[in-house]
Amino acid sequence: MHKTTILPVVAIMPARNEAVTIGAVVAAVRAEWRFDVLVVDDCSTDGTGDIARAEGATVIRLPLRLGAWGAIQTGLRYAVAQGYQTAVTLDADGQHDSSYIAALLAPLEAGDADAVIGAHPARASRARQLAWEYFRLLTGLKLEDITSGFRAYNRRAMELLASREATLLDYQDVGVLLILHRHRLRTREVSVPMRPRSLGASRIFDSWWTVGKYMAQTSILCIARIGHGRRSSARNQDRFDE
Numbered sequence: 001m002h003k004t005t006i007l008p009v010v011a012i013m014p015a016r017n018e019a020v021t022i023g024a025v026v027a028a029v030r031a032e033w034r035f036d037v038l039v040v041d042d043c044s045t046d047g048t049g050d051i052a053r054a055e056g057a058t059v060i061r062l063p064l065r066l067g068a069w070g071a072i073q074t075g076l077r078y079a080v081a082q083g084y085q086t087a088v089t090l091d092a093d094g095q096h097d098s099s100y101i102a103a104l105l106a107p108l109e110a111g112d113a114d115a116v117i118g119a120h121p122a123r124a125s126r127a128r129q130l131a132w133e134y135f136r137l138l139t140g141l142k143l144e145d146i147t148s149g150f151r152a153y154n155r156r157a158m159e160l161l162a163s164r165e166a167t168l169l170d171y172q173d174v175g176v177l178l179i180l181h182r183h184r185l186r187t188r189e190v191s192v193p194m195r196p197r198s199l200g201a202s203r204i205f206d207s208w209w210t211v212g213k214y215m216a217q218t219s220i221l222c223i224a225r226i227g228h229g230r231r232s233s234a235r236n237q238d239r240f241d242e
Contacts, residue, residue, distance in 0.1 A: 002033050004105050010084045011035045011101075014071030014149075015092035016042040019051055022092045026055040029090075029098045038078060039092065040071040048092070068149070069176070076153070076162040085155045096150040100192040104152035107188050114157045114185040117143065118150030118192035141181065143189055147173040150192060157185055 011029045015022055026037050037057040041049035042065055049059040060074060072089055079087045086108060090096040100118060107113035121144045136142070153161065157180060160166065166179055180187050 001031070002099070002102055004033075004102070004109065007086075008084050009033075009035050009086040009088065009105075010075075010079045010082070011037045011088045011090060011098075012072060012075035012079065013037065013039045013052075013057075013090055013092045014042060014068050014075070015039050015044065015048050015052070016065075016071075017044045017046045017048060018092040019044070019046040019048050021094040022048050023051045023055050025090070025092055025094055025098070026052050026057045029101075030056050032098055033101060035088070036084075038075050040075045042066060042068075042071045052092075072149075073162060073166060076158050080155075080158050080162045084158070086152065087158050088152045090150050095194050095196070097193060097195065100150075101152070103190045103192060104150070107190070108152055108154050112186070113188040114154050115180055115187045116152045117145060117148050117187065117189045118194075119143070119145035119148055119189040120192055120194040121145050141174075141177055143177065143187070145189060146177065148194075149173075150194075160185065 011033070013022070013025065018025075022039065026039065029035055029037050037052075037055075039049065039052040039057045039059045041052070041059055041061040043062055049061050053059045060078060062071065062074065066074065075089070076087060086105070088101055088104060090098065090101075096118065104116045104118055107116050131147075136146070160179065160183055161176060166176065177187065
């Protein structure tokens with residue numbers, strides 16, 4: 001069993017129709033870490049929530065489909081309300097090796113970061129690489145793996161991402177990173193391995209059509225966020241000058 005000096009910690013898993021894998025993922029986290037595990041069931045139809053609960057997870061079943069970020073934000077709001085100081089997010093499909101949670105928590109424990117991303121750039125398809133490069137140019141973010149959902153957040157980051165400002169992000173990856181960046185929270189990456197999906201495919205990178213849709217929608221988000229950040233900076237400067 002691994003130990004951490006950051007307490008209390010909750011592991012948050014968004015899940016939709018992950019009955020094949022969710023039980024093993026929850027069991028692994030609980031066996032290795034003794035963390036509380038929260039599964040946010042995004043309207044599954046295959047018993048995902050029941051399996052997770054049987055393995056000891058707390059389960060929130062959403063009444064409406066909110067998508068990956070809506071499920072994660074629900075988990076973060078629950079975690080903030082329950083007093084958790086640290087949250088780890090990981091996928092329910094078994095891609096993320098829970099033994100590497102230690103690598104994500106280390107920069108938080110050392111006070112060197114507010115958010116840590118488990119990065120594995122080698123997994124990227126050509127479509128994913130193209131999207132990453134485009135968003136690095138658009139946003140100025142200097143990160144190697146923009147779309148990894150294997151992350152750890154401290155209390156400050158949790159409260160920010162649970163706020164109304166972070167609501168309604170269709171794609172959580174770039175939008176979340178922009179919000180963290182604008183509020184001057186420190187984001188770091190650590191190298192981790194990732195397993196191949198046992199079934200299914202990425203909903204974003206499964207075809208060039210979905211990649212194009214993702215890039216268009218996220219570009220609008222980026223432009224809006226960047227513009228908002230500049231207007232906020234200008235207002236702050238005006239107040240300072242007064």
